[in-house]
Amino acid sequence: MSVSPVAPFQRKVGGAASKFDRLGRRKIWSLSMKILSAGAVAVVLTPLFLVIYQAILLGGSVISFSFFTSLPPLACSPQPGVSCAAGGVANGIQGTLIVVGLASLIAIPIAVVAAIYLVEYDVRRSGSIVSFAADVLTGVPSIIVGMFIYAILVIYYPQIVFSVVAGSFALAVLMIPIITRTSEEALRTVPHSMREAALALGIPKWRTSLQITLVAALPGVVTGCLFGVMRAAGETAALLLTLFGSQRFFQGLTEPAAALPLQIYVYGTSPYLNWQQLAWGATLVLIGLVLVLSVISRLVLDRLARRMRGG
Amino acid sequence: MRVENLSACYAEKRAIEAITLDVPDRSVTAIIGPSGCGKSTLIRCLNRMHETTPKARVEGRVLLDGEDIYQLDPVRVRRRVGMVFQRANPFATMSIYKNVGAALRFDGGHGRAEIDRAVIRSLQQAALWDEVKDRIDSPALSLSGGQQQRLCIARALTAQPEVLLMDEPCSALEPIATAKIEDLIFDLKKEYTVVIVTHNMQQAARVADRTAFLYLGKLIEVNATRELFERPKETLTESYITGRFG
Numbered sequence: 001m002s003v004s005p006v007a008p009f010q011r012k013v014g015g016a017a018s019k020f021d022r023l024g025r026r027k028i029w030s031l032s033m034k035i036l037s038a039g040a041v042a043v044v045l046t047p048l049f050l051v052i053y054q055a056i057l058l059g060g061s062v063i064s065f066s067f068f069t070s071l072p073p074l075a076c077s078p079q080p081g082v083s084c085a086a087g088g089v090a091n092g093i094q095g096t097l098i099v100v101g102l103a104s105l106i107a108i109p110i111a112v113v114a115a116i117y118l119v120e121y122d123v124r125r126s127g128s129i130v131s132f133a134a135d136v137l138t139g140v141p142s143i144i145v146g147m148f149i150y151a152i153l154v155i156y157y158p159q160i161v162f163s164v165v166a167g168s169f170a171l172a173v174l175m176i177p178i179i180t181r182t183s184e185e186a187l188r189t190v191p192h193s194m195r196e197a198a199l200a201l202g203i204p205k206w207r208t209s210l211q212i213t214l215v216a217a218l219p220g221v222v223t224g225c226l227f228g229v230m231r232a233a234g235e236t237a238a239l240l241l242t243l244f245g246s247q248r249f250f251q252g253l254t255e256p257a258a259a260l261p262l263q264i265y266v267y268g269t270s271p272y273l274n275w276q277q278l279a280w281g282a283t284l285v286l287i288g289l290v291l292v293l294s295v296i297s298r299l300v301l302d303r304l305a306r307r308m309r310g311g
Numbered sequence: 312m313r314v315e316n317l318s319a320c321y322a323e324k325r326a327i328e329a330i331t332l333d334v335p336d337r338s339v340t341a342i343i344g345p346s347g348c349g350k351s352t353l354i355r356c357l358n359r360m361h362e363t364t365p366k367a368r369v370e371g372r373v374l375l376d377g378e379d380i381y382q383l384d385p386v387r388v389r390r391r392v393g394m395v396f397q398r399a400n401p402f403a404t405m406s407i408y409k410n411v412g413a414a415l416r417f418d419g420g421h422g423r424a425e426i427d428r429a430v431i432r433s434l435q436q437a438a439l440w441d442e443v444k445d446r447i448d449s450p451a452l453s454l455s456g457g458q459q460q461r462l463c464i465a466r467a468l469t470a471q472p473e474v475l476l477m478d479e480p481c482s483a484l485e486p487i488a489t490a491k492i493e494d495l496i497f498d499l500k501k502e503y504t505v506v507i508v509t510h511n512m513q514q515a516a517r518v519a520d521r522t523a524f525l526y527l528g529k530l531i532e533v534n535a536t537r538e539l540f541e542r543p544k545e546t547l548t549e550s551y552i553t554g555r556f557g
Binding site: 191194196199200202203207211215216 | 360363389393394398401404413414466
């Protein structure tokens with residue numbers, strides 16, 4: 001007769017039947033937790049898939065090469081005998097790229113340098129206050145940021161209230177706290193021993209921060225920057241009051257311009273069928289843009305991380 | 312090198328007090344003592360690493376070739392006084408070559424050929440060249456613990472310091488790796504002045520020419536190693552050596 005590892009338990013609870021009960025109950029519990037977790041994941045992913053599905057359903061028909069190259073059409077609803085032009089969102093794509101690009105150019109250097117300061121040169125007190133402030137700012141409603149930029153410009157530079165410059169600054173204000181916080185966390189994960197090793201070699205502190213610590217934390221910092229960019233790409237409220245929107249291509253930094261989220265909002269809530277369809281198409285394009293950005297960022301990050309592990 | 316009346320503290324806590332110590336050139340000086348006696352603090356004061364800790368303060372002088380290092384630029388000081396830490400800390404994201412060459416690569420103004428020569432020389436001096444010469448571009452973390460520590464020694468030597476400080480360099484290593492490093496120290500003292508902190512008295516007896524015994528932040532006794540171990544002048548020293556405490 002083989003010795004069973006549960007033999008002691010059998011003796012305690014008095015019989016084989018009880019042993020199976022306890023094990024059985026645990027198995028049922030484990031299984032139900034698994035199902036619950038899977039269910040939770042499904043619930044989380046459902047809105048995403050529903051949105052994509054609906055966008056494809058309602059906007060898929062509009063997507064064509066000309067969709068990416070034409071300007072928005074005149075508003076019209078289809079009537080017998082009158083056909084409506086389909087048009088496109090070329091100016092929206094261009095506008096989004098320009099304004100997000102400019103905002104990144106402003107936000108990323110400021111945010112990363114701020115993160116370096118917080119981690120490397122932190123004077124205890126002010127550091128945690130600044131960190132806390134950044135945390136709070138990440139949650140600021142974007143319409144408030146839009147109002148803020150709008151109000152300042154109305155007072156000091158009324159001629160550029162609605163302009164690419166204004167939109168870029170609004171987006172930058174939204175991006176900086178996110179990038180700062182994620183970069184700060186990434187820099188904090190670099191072990192102190194690495195900084196000490198560099199300092200002990202006679203490498204000055206500023207060089208250590210930039211070329212040793214920052215480089216070691218690069219994957220995390222780049223991720224943070226990408227989070228910021230993706231947030232900016234989808235921003236609508238802040239741009240409503242600053243970029244304003246336009247029917248034409250980019251006219252200059254001090255002129256208003258179009259952006260995809262703005263177009264989705266304006267055309268989507270209009271009573272014209274062709275405009276509504278345009279909005280769905282734009283939705284698809286925006287989702288696609290963010291998706292492509294995520295994929296590229298993952299690839300770049302993987303490449304970066306592999307290059308760093310591989311010396 | 313000469314330490315004069317050195318005291319150091321972390322925030323309010325005094326770690327070492329009024330230590331005066333001579334470190335002769337081209338020799339190995341060991342610092343021994345029980346845990347918490349201030350050995351690491353003392354050695355970190357010798358290359359101005361102690362002050363990189365927030366709220367740390369230093370009083371007294373440390374003379375290198377007659378100059379007080381606390382009057383000089385700390386970056387310059389750290390190039391003349393190198394350090395090897397308790398746990399090997401190679402730059403994780405860099406290759407062996409980039410690690411060893413770091414002191415020159417991050418200095419600017421050094422050509423590739425010069426850095427190559429320096430890297431080979433350092434690795435040879437650290438007795439690591441033969442083991443890595445075929446894979447000098449592989450990641451530093453691919454080396455074993457003992458090899459990584461020798462890598463850190465090579466890295467410290469690239470800057471051609473006058474003094475090499477070693478803070479318990481073998482405490483995280485197994486006996487064979489330890490023996491290799493002790494042999495290395497024996498070779499290094501022909502060209503460099505070495506100060507080594509160790510909690511292992513046998514190690515001090517093996518490698519050091521002079522040994523200093525610290526207790527609770529004060530220098531109790533310093534003498535030629537054999538003298539200190541065989542004929543200690545202070546009872547405290549004798550108690551520590553014979554294992555009565557620590």
